[in-house]
Amino acid sequence: MAVRILLVDDHDVVRSGVRAILGAQPEWEICAEAANGREAVEQAKKLKPDVVIMDISMPELNGIGATRHIMRELPKTEVLILTMYESERLVREVLDAGARGYVLKSDAMRDLVSAVDLLTQHKPAFTSKVSEMMLRGYLNGAAPKCAHDSRLSAREQEIVQLLAEGKSNKEVALALSISVKTAETHRRRIMTKLNLRSVGELVRYAVRNGIVEA
8 A cells, every 4th residue: 555645845846856756666655745834734634644744944834833733633644854954952842743753855865765664664764964963962961942932832832923924813813713812812821921012022032932934
């Protein structure tokens, strides 16, 4: 039976490159593609893929949040993070979210196929560069800070991303299938928790904490 793969990246050229790399595997098929994390969650729930190949930095919902949603709904699905970010902190974040693989885009030509193959066997998949980075952190006794503030719930992190991307309360409510009043309540609570006074401060907070790109 074919291994069904959901490919998630907000750049068309990256998705095209991944398709080219994986295309030589006769028993693998890319069953769908998504350009943001929220679309990825919907596609995953509908198609139940075996493997999701996911970028981290994406609009609407980033790869960490999307991974968290997918693993909650589909615990047997394997998530492989494919990213440009060489960051021990982010590796820890995606592992906490439920991903079991992490490949740098710079290593994709060499390592992507073997990483997907490992995940189809339900084995963790990390390229040598990522493994060495994690080992250095362990040996140095490092305890990197989480990319997201522990004061915020997963839902509040999603709302921070949407607000930082310029969404209104109405647009946040629509994206999350909640009422406008609930969105406004979340927004007030977030601003109070983080001691922020304006949307500009919220945007700076989101960039500083890796929730959105600068």
